[in-house]
Amino acid sequence: MRLLVLGGGGFLGHHVVAEARRAGHDVTVASRSGTRPFPDVEALAVDRYGDLSALDGRTFDAALDTFSDPDAVRATAERLRGSAGALGYVSGMSVYHPDGPAVPDEDAPVRRPGEASPDDPLQERSLAKLGAEDAVTSVFDGPVTVLRVGIMVGPRDPSDRFTWWPVRLARALAGEASRTVLAPGDPQRAVQYSDARDIAAFAVRALGDGRAGVFDTVGPLRAQPLAAVLDACLEAAGGRPGDVTWAWAGEDALRAGLHDVEEEARPLWFPEDQIPQDAIDSSAARAAGLRFRPAVETARDVLAWHRDRGEPALAAGFDAAQEAALVRRCAEGTAPTG
Incomplete structure (x- = not known):
C-alpha cells in the first residue's frame, strides 16, 4: 500500500508511520516542515492553510488526516479526490452529545451548535471535529474511515x-x-484509554482493507x-x-x-x-480487528x-x-x- 500520512512527526501520526513501515507499506508524510520522521520515508512540505501543491500529480492507495480545522480538512480531502483510494480521519469521542446514552456507540447522538453551556470545555473542539468528519465524508469520493479516539497514551x-x-x-x-x-x-x-500504537495498527489495517465507516477506538477491552x-x-x-x-x-x-x-x-x-459518558462502546472496532495491549x-x-x-x-x-x-x-x- 502507498500510504500518505498528513503529519507523522508527532504522536499518533508517528506511530501510524512506524506501523505502516513494519507492515511493509510505502509511506509518504506531508507536513509544514517537510521533515522525514524516518530515513526511508518520503516527506512533502505542505501548508494546510495554503499551499497543497506538493500533492499535485501524486497518487496513493490511502491517506490519513488528523487535523482539526474543518476548512483545512475539506480542502485536503478535495485535493485527494481521484488521487487517493481511501481516506481516514481521526476524530474524538467527545463528539457524542452529553445528554446521550451512558455508553454510546457510533450511532449515538452527537453534539450540536448552541446546545452546550458556555463553560463546556469540549464543545468548541468537538464541533470542529464533527465539521471535519462531515468534510471528509461529503467531499471525498472513496471509502472514508473515521476513527473516534479518546485518551491516548504511550x-x-x-x-x-x-x-x-x-x-x-x-x-x-x-x-x-x-x-x-x-x-x-x-x-x-x-x-478507558488507548495506546496510540494500537490505534495506529488498526488505522493501517482498516485503510489497507478500504474499510468505510465510523469506529470508536477507545479501550481497553x-x-x-x-x-x-x-x-x-x-x-x-x-x-x-x-x-x-x-x-x-x-x-x-x-x-x-x-x-x-x-x-x-x-x-x-x-x-x-x-x-459525561460511563464508557464508550468500541465493539464495532474490535470486531473489525482493533486490539488493546x-x-x-x-x-x-x-x-x-x-x-x-x-x-x-x-x-x-x-x-x-x-x-x-x-x-x-x-x-x-x-x-x-x-
Whole structure:
C-alpha cells in the first residue's frame, strides 16, 4: 500500500508511520516542515492553510488526516479526490452529545451548535471535529474511515499525563521520591484509554482493507478501574502491591490543591464532570480487528521511552511539596477523598 500520512512527526501520526513501515507499506508524510520522521520515508512540505501543491500529480492507495480545522480538512480531502483510494480521519469521542446514552456507540447522538453551556470545555473542539468528519465524508469520493479516539497514551505522548505515573513510581522505588503517592478520585472509577500504537495498527489495517465507516477506538477491552491501571504502572516500574501507599484524593480537593497547575499539565485522568459518558462502546472496532495491549506493557514502554530520551522534565506533574501538602490534607480529613 502507498500510504500518505498528513503529519507523522508527532504522536499518533508517528506511530501510524512506524506501523505502516513494519507492515511493509510505502509511506509518504506531508507536513509544514517537510521533515522525514524516518530515513526511508518520503516527506512533502505542505501548508494546510495554503499551499497543497506538493500533492499535485501524486497518487496513493490511502491517506490519513488528523487535523482539526474543518476548512483545512475539506480542502485536503478535495485535493485527494481521484488521487487517493481511501481516506481516514481521526476524530474524538467527545463528539457524542452529553445528554446521550451512558455508553454510546457510533450511532449515538452527537453534539450540536448552541446546545452546550458556555463553560463546556469540549464543545468548541468537538464541533470542529464533527465539521471535519462531515468534510471528509461529503467531499471525498472513496471509502472514508473515521476513527473516534479518546485518551491516548504511550511512547511519544507529548502531554506526559500518563507517563507521569510509571516515572513517579520508579522514582519512589529508587528512593528518589516519597512512597506515599497522590492518586486522583475514586480508585474504583472505570477508565478507558488507548495506546496510540494500537490505534495506529488498526488505522493501517482498516485503510489497507478500504474499510468505510465510523469506529470508536477507545479501550481497553473491558473498562478498568483506575486503581488497576495505577497498579499496572507500579508493576512496570518494578514494584509490587504494597510497595507504595496510595493517597486517594477527591477531585474537588485536587482542584483546590492544584489551582495553580494548568489542567492539561495535571497528571490525572480528566475530571469526571468533563466525561459525561460511563464508557464508550468500541465493539464495532474490535470486531473489525482493533486490539488493546495490557496496561503494564504500555507503562513499561513509556518508562523505557522516557529513559531513552534522557529523562527530561515532564510536561505534566507537580512538585513534591504540592503532593505532600495534598496528602497531608487528606490524612487530616480536611479534603474529601474518593
